Amino acid sequence: xxxxxxFAATVLFVLLLLSTYYLHIRFFTVNVVFYAAIADGVVAAxxxxxxxxxxxxxxxxxxxxxxVIWVLAGYCxxxxxxxVIDRSLSFYILEKLQQRGGxxxxxxxxxxxxxxxxxxxxxxxxxxxxxxxxxxxQIVDGCVKLTEKxxxxxxxxRYFRQNFLPKKRLLMGQYSSDLTDPFRNSxxxxxxxxx
Numbered sequence: 001x002x003x004x005x006x007f008a009a010t011v012l013f014v015l016l017l018l019s020t021y022y023l024h025i026r027f028f029t030v031n032v033v034f035y036a037a038i039a040d041g042v043v044a045a046x047x048x049x050x051x052x053x054x055x056x057x058x059x060x061x062x063x064x065x066x067x068v069i070w071v072l073a074g075y076c077x078x079x080x081x082x083x084v085i086d087r088s089l090s091f092y093i094l095e096k097l098q099q100r101g102g103x104x105x106x107x108x109x110x111x112x113x114x115x116x117x118x119x120x121x122x123x124x125x126x127x128x129x130x131x132x133x134x135x136x137x138q139i140v141d142g143c144v145k146l147t148e149k150x151x152x153x154x155x156x157x158r159y160f161r162q163n164f165l166p167k168k169r170l171l172m173g174q175y176s177s178d179l180t181d182p183f184r185n186s187x188x189x190x191x192x193x194x195x
Contacts, residue, residue, distance in 0.1 A: 041074015
């Protein structure tokens with residue numbers, strides 16, 4: 001009986017999550033897709049908990065466990081569906097290939113990324129907005145600057161990249177460690193630094 005009720009409550013959570021997400025993106029403003037989707041998951045989990053709260057089938061600890069499971073499921077949804085589709089270069093490639101009739105010359109992909117992807121997806125605007133909303137950057141007099149929080153995240157990311165990403169990663173038929181230190185052969189361009 002408990003298992004069936006937990007399953008039924010979880011189905012209710014999924015329906016509420018999808019409904020909340022749809023209503024949110026359809027009728028309300030969204031600053032960052034990922035954060036909005038997480039908020040939708042939390043709302044759906046809390047509403048499901050309130051609906052389930054009067055039930056005597058579960059004790060307090062079991063209700064708390066279900067709430068945690070639903071919040072985690074909401075997080076998984078947020079990061080695995082809308083955020084991936086919104087941010088994914090891989091999905092962009094598939095969509096672009098479809099738009100261009102199913103094929104693009106491999107030698108022209110650099111042009112696709114620099115001349116189309118950045119513009120079509122307003123990539124710079126999206127990423128700067130996300131970072132400002134996260135509190136990792138600020139824009140002062142046209143200069144994008146790291147905040148103290150941004151410095152910490154950048155240091156942690158760089159440390160993880162150098163120590164915990166694959167050293168032998170397949171890139172176009174060859175194994176490489178290039179992405180563990182992408183700045184290794186970076187050009188020293190200083191004309192866009194802030195004074």
